[in-house]
Amino acid sequence: MTTSAYRLTDPLSPYLALTRHFALVVQMARRDVAGRYRGSFAGLLWSFFNPLLMLVIYTFVFGVIFKSRWNAQTTNPFQYAIVLFAGLNINVLFSECANRATTLIVENTNFVKRVVFPLETLTWSTLGSGLFHLCVSTVALLVISPLVMGHLPWTAIFFPIVVVCFLPFVAGTVWLLAALGVYLRDLKQAVGIATMALMFLAPILYPATLVPERYRFALYFNPLTIIAEASQNVLIWGRVPRWDPLAAYAAIASLFAWFAFAWFERTRKGFADVV
C-alpha cells in the first residue's frame, strides 16, 4: 500500500491513470464544468458567451484603439483580436490548470483522508474541464473567424493534434505543482506570476518576428511558444503545422509527464500528514 498502484518505470503509467478510472475522470470533469455555472440563469451558455465577449473587447481595444495589426499588409481591425484569441486560448488552458493544480490536493482534503481516492486522476479531470472550455472557445473562434476574415482554413482539422501534443506538458505541470503545492503553500502566488510571465514571453500578444533576432531563440524555451504558434498556423493562417518541432515537443512533454507523475506518486504518501 505504501507503493504506487502503477509501475512507475512504465512511461505510459500517466495515461493508465486516465484509462483505469475513465468513468470517474469524466464524472469529476463534468461536475467541475457544471459546478462553475451552477445556479446561474444562463448556465452553460456562459462558457460560450465568455470567449465571445472577450473577442469583442479585444477587437475594440487592440483593433480599434491601438490599431494593432499582426502583419502590416492588412487593415482588418478584427485580425489582431482573432490571432490573439487563438494563442490566448492555449495560454488559458495552461494557466488555469497550473493555477488550480497548486491547491488541487489541499482543497480536496476529504479525498486524501476520508476515502480511497485515486488522487492522480484529479489531474485528468482538471485537464478535462480545461479542455471543455478550450473546445467551446475554439468553436466560438471557428464561428467568428470566417465572418471577419472571410474564410475558414481547412488546416483547422489539425488543431486537435496540436492540442494532444500539448496535453502531456499540461498534465505533467499539474502533477508536479499539485504534489509540490501540498508542501509549499507559497506556490500558489508564485505560479500565478509565472503563468502570467509565460503568456507575455510567448508569441501570443505579438508575432515572434517582432522580437529582435538575437533574443528570438529565447522564445522557444517557453513551453507555450511552439503550441501557440502551431494553433495560430492551423486556425488562422491555414498553414500545415511544422511536424518536426511538434513531434520533438510531444516527446519531451511525455518524458516530463512521466517524471511528474512518478514524482506525484512518490510524494503522495505524505499528503495525509500535512493536509
Next chain:
Amino acid sequence: MSCEDFSIRVKGLSKRYELYAQPADRLKQMILPRVQRAVRRPARNYFSEFWAVRGVSFDVRKGETVGIVGRNGSGKSTLLQMICGTLNPTLGTVAVRGRVAALLELGAGFNPEFTGRESVRLSGLLYGLSEQELDTRFDAILDFAEIGDFIDQPIKTYSSGMYVRLAFSVAINVSPDVLVVDEALSVGDEAFQRKCFARIDAIRDAGATVLFVSHATGTVVELCDRAILLDEGEMIADGTPGFVVPRYHKLLYSPSDKAVAVREAIKQEFITGTSSGALPAIQPKDRCKSLDGIPETVKDVEIREVEESAYFDEAMTPRSTVHYQSRGALITVPRIETRMGRQVNVLSPGREYIYTYDVLFQAAAVGVRLGMMIKTITGLELGGAATAPNPARGMFVPAGQRLQARFRFRAMLAPGVYFMNAGVTAAEPEGETYLDRIIDVLMFRVTHDADRIATGTVDFHVLPDLSVEALS
C-alpha cells in the same frame, strides 16, 4: 485463527504520526535525510513523532461482526483508516479481501459543494461500481436515504442526519464485502437507526464482515460477535463483547492515578490468556432464556411467609455486572430482602421489598450519598433514589466505618426481568464523584399476576372505574 477464510488480516500494524511544524518540513523530511546520509552526516528528523497505533494484530473471519472500543484517542479511527486504505501504516500489514465500504466519521468523502446525486455517483464509482450498476441501484439508494428532492441540492445544505443517511445508504447499497461503520449512525433518528441496524444484519447474514466503532457499548454488545479494546494504540483485549465491554468501562471510569494499573491488569489478563473469551456474550435474549428454567426451582424454596410467594433463584445472577474502580469505598453484600429479612430475587408484583447493601469506607468522606437505580433489560432507568437530595445534605463518614443502605420499594412493575445499580458518591474538591459503583449489581424478576390490570412497564396503580349510564 489460522483459518484461511479471513476477511481482514492485520499484522503488527503500527502508525506513527509525524507532526510537522509546517508543511515544508514534510518535504525536507522526504529529501534531506537521504542527502545527509549520502554525505555521511547523521540524518536529521524534521518532525516530532506520535504513535497512534502500536503493533496491533488480529484476524477477522468472513461474516464476523467486530466492535472496536476504546477511549478517545486510543487509535480506533487510525486503525480503521488503515484498514480502509486511506492511511498508510508505518509498520505492519493489512490485508482486506473484497470491497470495503466505509463510513468514516461524518459524511465520509463527500465534497460539500457536490449535490447529493453527484456524490452518490462519485462514491459509487469509487467503490468500483460500473455506470450501469450505478443506474440500477440509484433508486434503492435514494429510497433508503429518505432525503427526497434534496438529492439535487449541494451536500452543504444538508442536515447532519441527511448527510449520514445518504452516506450510509450508498455504503450499504454497493454490496460491500466489508462494511466499516464509525460512529456515524448515532446521528440518525431512532427509526432510521433501527432501519440501519436491520440492514447491517442483512448484510452480515449475506456473509459480509462488519467492523463497528462506537462509544455506545450497548450497541456493540447487541450487534457484535466480538469486540476489541484499544488503548493508547495497543490492543489490550479481544474477545466476546460481554468480556471486553466491562473491561472497557472499568478502564474508562477508573481514576487517573489508577488507570495505568487497570490497563496493565487488563493487558496482562489478555496476554496470558487466563480468561480470554471466558465470559460469554451477553445478549438480552440470552438473559431471558436463562430464566426460563425458573419454575422448576420453586419447589426447592421453603415458603415461610404464607402471603409472600417471593423466592430466591440462585441461577439468576447478572452477567453484565460492571464494577467501577473503587475510590475508597466498597459496596458489599447487595441483595433484595422481604420485610421479614429473607433474601429474594423473584418478586411478587405490587409488594414491598428492601434493596440493601453495605458500604465499607476505607477513607473518610464527606457529603456521602448512597444511591440505587432500577433498570429494564434494555438499560432504561426506570427509577431510583439516593439517601440525600444533594451532596451538601450528604453525611460525613469516618475511615473504617461500615454503612448499611436500605431502600424500601414497592415492585410496581410489569412481569419481567429488571436490573439494579448501586453507587456511593461523595463530595470531593473537583465535584461529586463515585467512591464505588456497580452497574447491574443484581437482577430480579417480577412474577406474573393473573389479576393484573396495569399495562406497560410501570404500574401507576391506576384505579379504573366504569359506570354504566342508562340509555335515555
